[in-house]
Amino acid sequence: MITQLTxxxxxxxxxxxxxxxxxxxxxxxxxxxxxxxxxxxTEAIGQHYHIDDTMRSIQEQETLRQVxxxxxxxxxxxxxxxxxxxxxxxxxxxxxxxxxxxxxxYVQGINDLVTPLFVVFLAGCFDDVLKYDxxxxxxxLDDRDVSNQMLAEIEADCxxxxxxxxxxxxxxxxxxxPGVQRMVGRLQELVQRIDADLCQHLKNKEVEFMQFAFKWMxxxxxxxxxxxxxIRLWDTYLxxxxxxxxxxxxxxxxxxxxxxxxxxQTMEFDELFGFxxxxxLV
Numbered sequence: 001m002i003t004q005l006t007x008x009x010x011x012x013x014x015x016x017x018x019x020x021x022x023x024x025x026x027x028x029x030x031x032x033x034x035x036x037x038x039x040x041x042t043e044a045i046g047q048h049y050h051i052d053d054t055m056r057s058i059q060e061q062e063t064l065r066q067v068x069x070x071x072x073x074x075x076x077x078x079x080x081x082x083x084x085x086x087x088x089x090x091x092x093x094x095x096x097x098x099x100x101x102x103x104x105x106y107v108q109g110i111n112d113l114v115t116p117l118f119v120v121f122l123a124g125c126f127d128d129v130l131k132y133d134x135x136x137x138x139x140x141l142d143d144r145d146v147s148n149q150m151l152a153e154i155e156a157d158c159x160x161x162x163x164x165x166x167x168x169x170x171x172x173x174x175x176x177x178p179g180v181q182r183m184v185g186r187l188q189e190l191v192q193r194i195d196a197d198l199c200q201h202l203k204n205k206e207v208e209f210m211q212f213a214f215k216w217m218x219x220x221x222x223x224x225x226x227x228x229x230x231i232r233l234w235d236t237y238l239x240x241x242x243x244x245x246x247x248x249x250x251x252x253x254x255x256x257x258x259x260x261x262x263x264x265q266t267m268e269f270d271e272l273f274g275f276x277x278x279x280x281l282v
Contacts, residue, residue, distance in 0.1 A: 009123055009124050009125075009126055009127065009129075009132045010124045010125075011124075012120055012123075012124060012231075012235070013120050013121050013123070013124025013125075014124070015238075016117070016120055016121075016161065016234075016238055017121075017157065017161060019238040019239065020161045020164040020165060020238065021164050022037070022157070022160050022161050022164055034153075034157075037156065037157075037160050038152075038153060038156040038157075041096070041155070041156035041159050041160065042152075042156070044096050044099075044100070045092055045096065048095065048096050048099040048100075049091075049092050049095055049096060059105075060099065063095065063098050063099075063105055063106050064095055066106060066108075067091055067094045067095050067098070067106055067111075068091060070094075070108055070111045071087050071090045071091050071094070071111060072087065073111075074090060074111045074112060074114070074115060075112070075115045075138065075222075075227065077138070078115075078138030078139075078227060079138060079139050079140045080118075080119065080122075080135065080138050080139060080140045081115065081138070082140070083140045085143075085146075085148075085151055086118070086140075086151070089118070089151055089154070089155040089158070090111065090114055090118075092155060092159075093114055093155060093158055093159045093162060094106055094110060094111055094114070096159060097110070097159065097162060097163060097166075100163075101163075101166075103174065104166075104170060104173045104174045107173040107177070108218075109172075109173070109218040109219045110162075110166070110173060112219045112220070112222040112223065113162060113165060113166070113219075113220065113222070114158055114162055115222065115227065115230075116222070116227065116230050116231050116234050117157075117158045117161050117162060117165075118154065118158050119135060119136060119138065119227055119231065120231060121154045121157050121158060121161075122135050122146070122150075122154050123135040123136050125146075125150055125154070126145075131145060136227070136228050136231065137227070137228060138226075138227050138228075165245070168242050168245060168246065169245050169246055172217070172218065177218065179246070180214060180217045180218050181210075181214075183213075183217040183246070183249070183250050184209055184210050184213045184214055184217055185209075186250050187209060187213050187217075187250050187253050187254055187257075188209040188213075190250060190251070190254045191209075191254050191257055191258070194254065194258055195257070195258050195261050197261070197265065198257060198258070198261045198264060198265060201264065201265045202264075202272075205267075205268065205269045205272055206269065207269065207272055207273055207276070211273070211276075212273070212276035213253060216253050217249070217250075217253075220245065220249060221233070221249075221252070221253070233252070236248070237249065260275075
């Protein structure tokens with residue numbers, strides 16, 4: 001007998017945290033883990049963020065400046081990320097991650113990766129399906145619905161899950177971003193095998209894969225999809241394990257190109273390049 005499942009918004013939130021290795025699979029250990037990790041993050045805020053600028057090195061000041069520039073550019077069409085409290089959360093997450101990972105530090109594109117995590121973890125706090133859907137659609141909620149304590153917990157969870165996510169694609173954000181370049185190269189090889197005519201057309205029009213696909217790999221299509229679509233896509237990436245963001249993503253991008261192959265092959269350079277750049281593929 002098939003019964004309708006009760007609406008449980010926390011299922012996706014908890015599943016992502018488990019799949020990223022942040023929450024233990026053993027449910028009896030989760031609350032202790034959350035308490036310890038959130039306390040660790042709170043300590044990091046005091047150590048790295050809430051300090052006088054004179055205590056920061058020149059490099060640290062430059063990193064903070066770049067974060068402060070990029071946060072207002074993050075998901076600019078989504079009301080949720082225009083909220084001042086949410087922006088302060090993003091600033092702390094990104095800056096503290098950079099301070100704790102000096103080998104790569106902060107790189108543009110990392111700010112986009114926080115947005116699906118933040119939306120899913122915030123939506124998971126609501127049993128009300130209307131509020132849940134509102135958050136998933138990128139809308140801000142009334143301050144009475146989102147307490148400062150709730151935001152602090154979501155911020156900490158986002159930091160740790162971002163850390164786990166980036167650990168698997170670390171060389172995407174180191175000097176020269178070799179991981180991103182490797183994925184672009186693999187995309188070109190894959191499309192060449194599947195649709196040689198499409199590759200030949202791009203070559204004839206002097207459009208290089210790096211010109212349009214670098215952003216697709218760097219930002220994982222977060223600037224091409226709306227948030228709700230990205231979240232559904234990330235369900236699959238996370239379920240794929242370590243290869244989701246590194247390998248499966250390449251096949252997703254290849255599927256886009258092949259889906260629109262016939263249309264692309266009718267385009268001249270200006271139209272083709274614009275088509276690739278502005279996210280009209282989705």
